[in-house]
Amino acid sequence: MTLNGSGQYESFDAIVIGGGPAGSSAAYKLASEGRSVLLLEKANFPRFHIGESMVPYLSRLLEMMGVSEKVQEAHFVRKSGVEFFATHNDDLRRQNFSNLAEGQSKRTYNLNRARFDKVLLDHARDTGAKVLQQADVKKILFDGERVAGVEYQYQGQRHEARAPYVVDASGRAGLISKHFNHRIMNHKLENVAVYQHFTDVVPENNPGVQGDVIFSSHKEGWLWGIPIEADVFSVGAVMPLSLLKQSNPKDMFKKHTDRAPRIKQAIEGATPTFENPKVELDFCYYTEQFAGPGYFMVGDAACFVDPLFSGGVFLSMTCGMKAAEAILDISKGKDEQEAYKHFDNFCKTGYDSYFRVVYAFYYEFDRDMNRMGLELPGGFRFVLQTFAGDFWADQDQPVMEYLRSKEEWATFKKPFDMVYDCPIYPDNHYRAADLANLTPVDDFLQSLPTDAKVEDKVLVGVGSRQSGIGSFGKNFSQGLINLFGFVK
Numbered sequence: 001m002t003l004n005g006s007g008q009y010e011s012f013d014a015i016v017i018g019g020g021p022a023g024s025s026a027a028y029k030l031a032s033e034g035r036s037v038l039l040l041e042k043a044n045f046p047r048f049h050i051g052e053s054m055v056p057y058l059s060r061l062l063e064m065m066g067v068s069e070k071v072q073e074a075h076f077v078r079k080s081g082v083e084f085f086a087t088h089n090d091d092l093r094r095q096n097f098s099n100l101a102e103g104q105s106k107r108t109y110n111l112n113r114a115r116f117d118k119v120l121l122d123h124a125r126d127t128g129a130k131v132l133q134q135a136d137v138k139k140i141l142f143d144g145e146r147v148a149g150v151e152y153q154y155q156g157q158r159h160e161a162r163a164p165y166v167v168d169a170s171g172r173a174g175l176i177s178k179h180f181n182h183r184i185m186n187h188k189l190e191n192v193a194v195y196q197h198f199t200d201v202v203p204e205n206n207p208g209v210q211g212d213v214i215f216s217s218h219k220e221g222w223l224w225g226i227p228i229e230a231d232v233f234s235v236g237a238v239m240p241l242s243l244l245k246q247s248n249p250k251d252m253f254k255k256h257t258d259r260a261p262r263i264k265q266a267i268e269g270a271t272p273t274f275e276n277p278k279v280e281l282d283f284c285y286y287t288e289q290f291a292g293p294g295y296f297m298v299g300d301a302a303c304f305v306d307p308l309f310s311g312g313v314f315l316s317m318t319c320g321m322k323a324a325e326a327i328l329d330i331s332k333g334k335d336e337q338e339a340y341k342h343f344d345n346f347c348k349t350g351y352d353s354y355f356r357v358v359y360a361f362y363y364e365f366d367r368d369m370n371r372m373g374l375e376l377p378g379g380f381r382f383v384l385q386t387f388a389g390d391f392w393a394d395q396d397q398p399v400m401e402y403l404r405s406k407e408e409w410a411t412f413k414k415p416f417d418m419v420y421d422c423p424i425y426p427d428n429h430y431r432a433a434d435l436a437n438l439t440p441v442d443d444f445l446q447s448l449p450t451d452a453k454v455e456d457k458v459l460v461g462v463g464s465r466q467s468g469i470g471s472f473g474k475n476f477s478q479g480l481i482n483l484f485g486f487v488k
């Protein structure tokens with residue numbers, strides 16, 4: 001296994017570079033089907049990572065990976081909704097995941113990524129993957145034009161491993177993408193994030209529902225407030241790079257946090273963890289080619305989109321699983337080129353869809369999430385479903401159909417075949433065909449007064465509610481209750 005000119009190497013069915021959510025998902029899937037897989041991770045887990053708010057569709061994905069129980073046992077913060085506050089018009093609303101289609105999980109998580117990523121990595125190892133930490137991949141190895149293995153540094157020595165397939169899940173490092181010069185920066189979204197963690201948070205200071213993400217937008221950007229532990233909040237301000245260049249991260253973070261009254265309230269008296277807020281530059285990039293001879297690229301190694309809708313981890317894991325499925329399909333006789341093509345189409349559909357939702361926020365709805373909920377075609381259920389992770393939506397899903405009609409929002413320049421096949425809820429989701437039976441949009445959107453205290457209670461019982469598409473009683477939106485949130 002040690003190089004030292006001995007020519008020795010270890011062979012596997014697949015090698016995965018990077019043990020973040022994308023890499024662990026790919027390694028888990030391959031190992032679960034009895035394939036030999038080597039996962040090489042540079043860091044020693046648990047390690048810090050930003051990216052903590054999850055979409056609801058993640059819950060089902062965790063079940064599909066058999067890791068749901070382990071995640072539950074780790075007691076991450078459960079999330080049943082998100083509140084959106086637009087400072088320019090004081091419009092506050094709550095998106096309540098209980099309005100998702102029957103059969104879908106109505107809750108997801110906010111994750112302390114250091115702990116979560118370790119749960120996933122351990123799960124891959126427990127399933128049979130060979131996991132090496134503090135194993136730094138230094139070089140991609142080729143057999144002619146084909147990727148054939150890696151060279152890595154581990155315990156002070158160089159090693160070589162070979163496999164017919166290498167999955168690059170190295171995150172922003174993007175080893176294969178950079179090797180081939182495949183990474184393309186997205187100049188439509190030149191934003192940066194400046195963020196901080198706060199400890200000793202007093203839960204009673206939170207003006208909203210415990211567990212909710214507090215989203216706050218203003219004319220120059222937006223902020224996230226994410227409870228990632230009972231007494232820890234992650235706060236981040238996203239803004240144009242050009243704006244940050246006019247000042248410094250510390251001042252900018254304060255200036256922007258001051259514009260988010262509900263986040264400010266939630267972290268009142270709490271202690272910042274980092275001496276200075278951290279900064280994430282190089283925000284959005286993509287690739288025109290997610291796979292090629294002997295390799296697959298997954299997660300941030302391939303593509304990164306503005307974190308606005310919390311889709312990064314979900315997309316990374318879903319594509320990680322798909323890469324593994326492609327490798328398994330090939331081993332069962334599927335044509336290799338076809339497998340690459342399908343994987344490429346799948347990833348492009350997911351990322352293209354997600355980019356479009358992000359563009360809508362910045363370019364059509366003037367950074368107003370509530371207007372998106374009110375004005376996108378099809379009504380609130382489809383908006384909610386889109387935000388929740390419906391990135392491989394049916395062709396006629398109204399929100400995605402509209403967003404996909406915008407030619408100027410296409411991410412990938414080369415034509416590709418869309419994959420209209422939700423890998424998470426193929427059977428349980430709102431369908432355009434049911435639109436006529438659904439209650440009107442305004443049943444779903446009532447503004448919350450900004451001084452209202454939102455209770456962590458589901459006041460079911462006022463109005464009538466049955467389950468299923470189109471079965472919400474008309475009275476349900478009356479009185480103090482609304483389907484977007486619950487107000488005292």
Ligand SMILES: Cc1cc2nc3c(=O)[nH]c(=O)nc-3n(C[C@H](O)[C@H](O)[C@H](O)COP(=O)(O)OP(=O)(O)OC[C@H]3O[C@@H](n4cnc5c(N)ncnc54)[C@H](O)[C@@H]3O)c2cc1C
Binds near residue numbers: 040054313
């Ligand atoms: C500011 C910001 C906010 C975000 N907010 C959210 C959010 O709220 N919700 C959300 O879902 N997503 C969010 N994201 C995105 C999310 O963090 C990423 O999409 C996700 O972490 C990608 O997972 P990954 O496995 O592809 O990469 P990573 O999680 O980055 O994992 C890559 C791994 O590869 C390892 N590695 C790198 N180089 C090597 C090497 N040479 N050899 C071996 N190992 C190597 C690294 O150590 C790392 O552990 C956010 C991102 C940013 C920047």
